[in-house]
Amino acid sequence: MSKILFVTNQIPYPPDNGVRIVSHYAMRLMREAGHELALAVLTEESDDLAGRFQQISSFCQNGYACWMQLPVRNNVRIQSSALLKNRLFPIERYDCNAFRKKLSELINSFQPDVVHFDIITMAQYRDAVPSGIGTVASINDSYSLTLENLLTTGQYSGTQYIYRRWQLYQTRKYEASAYARFDKVHVMSEVDAAYLKKLNPDIETSVIPNGVNPALFSIADQTLEQSDVIFVAQLVGENLHSLQNFLKTSWPLVIEKCPEAKLYVVGRLSRDAVTVKDIFDSTKGVIFTGYVEHLENIYAKCGIAVVPINKNCGIVNKAIEAMVSGLAVIGFEKTFSGIKEADAGVHYISVSDYHDMGDAVAGLILDKPRCQAIKKAAHALAVDNYSWSSRAEAYENMYQHAAQHARTA
Template structure:
């Protein structure tokens, strides 16, 4: 089929959750023989990777995007006038809207696939396409985004709670509208079905539920091979895109409330924080830690950092969907501690493939126990690798997309016989 695929970021290299998910989806569509035209926002640092997309796309079109805090204030005010979410206003750029409209006018597409919330607004233009058959439109929801804002509101300072609630409610209603307007919606975990349906105004969720499919995020277990960790290491590793508020919130929680408890029991423990755009307070905490904490920023290769670590922590207090960091930790055979929210949507068993803890004291205890127990580290590493291979490799997981795309396939005309 001919697919117009809309994405908010260049999905390469697969070094962050959204990129990992989208890159494997594009690879799968290509291997299934589909003809994919990509329309994406692009940042200057992403341009060197555009040629890589030619391997899986027939054509690649881009629109430059630059973010600034000053501009965000304007988009926030604009959202009050329009009633639309701030996230939608921020990405509603004239260049992208014109590009999508031109592509829809110039070519016939069977499917318009909107990857993530903010690209849905452009896919809706496909409903205005004239002719015999308009494209089938798919909303690929990486998360139920309104629930992320709800969880962030719960952990936010009191003076920010009303701000978070406003955006939370707007996104909830907007996502409910999308479920109604799109032909099909894909989520990565079953609970997100109900979260998206919670925003539907008329309450007619029975028929809409049948138009939502749950397809997990996948990783490449062939590429992500097990790590050979340094014996006797006292280093803890954590990572994530630190400009993403839920990631920064969780790691800040670990730095401020959990790591000091670990240090009390393991004085020689160290912590390495990896991720693009670390907040200023992370850098300051590292400078004041006497060498116990290192904040690296973005790194091209995680392997040496994983090899130097005893374990990984994925501290999550707010979020939705699946944590790709965990899937990759399983694939790399990295023993890991996370929270119940962090493990959402991943079929893994506590104390078999992973350790779970939800408050500072229990998280610190689990981390210390894992640091001090090489046999437990090895058990989690081996079982996690087996889980990644069996359940979360992209070649197996994404076969479930075939049923969704079959709904968009042109149906043969009925033939009458005299």
């Protein structure tokens, strides 16, 4: 059995967002397989840190789990420092000497066979790992490819567009050099793996897509007859922008054809999200639920999920969650690029813009037999391909390969 140290920028509990999901289930699977685990967290989170850490530290060997609050720094100073050092803003933001020291101490005492670094911000701590210990950069998806997607879809304009273009140039250079130093780079899709290989053929990738919360597998019978609509996401950044577009352009078309339709908007209400809520709260049929701890409870009330995430990097967790819950999912073509087993028109509905999305939602509400056929096909596909238990062997192989490569390098 192996000793695996996880290094994350969020406390990986509960597994309710795209950052926590990977590290949480990787830890859970490896613990169930009998491996010894340790955890080091450097986070800027502020919600129930002690309670959440207590939950996840139970996965670890006694005394081998620690967390630190990311020191507060002025964003202007971080940006200035990043420019002077020619570093990416998120890398500079998470550069913390106190954490690096604590991590080195944990490595020396735990003596891991392999260290799992979560997402791009934590990859910089690779230099704390002595030779002979395997390293895995579990980055979800390529940050360069993410930026390319955002620039292509017109998310930025003016000086912000110029800055993001420069950041894309920086990120490509960073990913090409930094990830080649790891024994394995874990990504969600073949698209990301191919992109990184194009940046640097020496980058060793492992493609292991996320699974789905087991609690969602059993509610398809409840959702089969439902027709209400749901949007689930962290209500920040790109997700919030997509929600606004849907509410402004798509939802009025739905209400025009289906006056009794309901839309549940699910996600913790950040300050920016509250502003959006205030604008659309009185819109007919729209219900902002806030954060829902047990998603199976809210999914069970709905029959159609809208996932307007227009990117071809990574895997869109909310799409596969909705599929396994027995909902008909509507998104853009790129939304489903990470779900290689799925076919448009059979397992999901693909649209070209927000106007088409509104028409597609209304069409499924009005055409119950077609909607149910898509639900059944999507649920069957997700059950067959996206259980977390089916990932255990792939994770074990990735960690073992990384440890072996480090020992023989």
